[in-house]
Amino acid sequence: MSAPIISVCNLNKFFRLYAKPSDRLKEVLFPWRAWHNLFPALQDITFEIEAGEHLGILGVNGAGKSTLLQVLAGVLTPSSGKVDVRGRVASLLELGAGFNPELTGRENVGFQIQLYNLPHSEIQKKLVEVEAFAEIGEFFDQPMKTYSSGMYVRVAFASAILTEPDILIIDEALSVGDARFQKKCYDQLNTLKNRGTTVILVTHDIFGAKTHCSRLLLLHKGRLIANGNPEDVITQYMHILYPSATEQGMSDVEKSGKVEKSPESLLVNENNTNEYILHIDPANATNQWGSGGATLLGMRFFGLLPTNRFINGQKIIIECDYCFDPSLLSALATKQGVVPKLAVGMRVDASNGMPLCDLSSAVQDTEQLKFDIAKEDRATFRFEATLPKLAPGNYFFSPAMSIGDQDCYLPIIVYENAAILQCERTELILGLFKPDYSVQRIS
16 A cells, blocks of 8 residues: 555644733743743644545634644644655645735736746746636736735635645635635536545535545544544534533433333324335434434334335425423523524435435424424424435435524434435436426527
């Protein structure tokens, strides 16, 4: 096997924090006394990245993600440990980093390209390519201090990818661009993947990470706490974002909410006339997260073909049995400052992790959905949906429950990929789905 393109072993990075600016001078004058406190930004980080791998890094603000990228890019030096990077690196770190705001976009890009020791003719060719990709028009020849944040990231991204690096490092830069440019960037990342370029992407977009990264790292308080497949790492990340009631210090409330599964809650609705019924045991859904207060007891699919299959454009029915802890839900709503209103949902994802649709009661407000979280402890919800003409393959169904309103929703339980159904191939479909459409000649 070839050596990894990036190898990090026992990496530590500490920053000196001073109570006031004069303490820096005092430390120089009186070196026998420490006038600072050490802040551990990174602690004992160890991982490897193979050539051509697309790696994502998740973590809440302050977890150490940007510091790690700056070490990999050579902007910061480690306090201890070993970092071995093989190959030419291009990076998009802080917005505008590496650019002189007094110079034009063309001049800044020209100076950056010269660092790669390319001949003059090749530099001019690259400038034309960067200008075309960035699409900022006459502003390419204006000082960059006049640029918007979107213009900055357009020029920076175009400059980074078109110099054909071996390793591309991106620190949340793509979130600044508009939707059209973001899609253009992600399309280019797919091109880089086919070319064998290694990409390291820091993002808060879990669906983008799941789609574009083959592996994820999770940093928390300067430590690497997860390294593996996107599904498992994202679940741990969501546990950090939405801790359970126990993790929030509400164990006394939660303790009173232990609810056992009752056999009657798992009974099939005998009035349903669909012949094939698929029962899903929620206990098998290992990837669960949320603040607590609800438990999925049973989940049933009606209208499927045997062996968990469905046909393009057919109607399916999904029933979900939930039990609730009213005292815990009321306490969560009060503590988090959200409206004590229940919202039930079902997210459908394609096999590549891209969200396909969300069946949510949040956009509906009918009498049948009324639920008193302070009193009721059981409910069954039914989803009825006519699926579009989907491309053949596997589709993932994730039931979810939240409290709140359109201003703020607090997830109380999410069962990631609780059910996997297969769409049968009945016709040629390019893309994720085929809409109902017609093509006519009108002249």
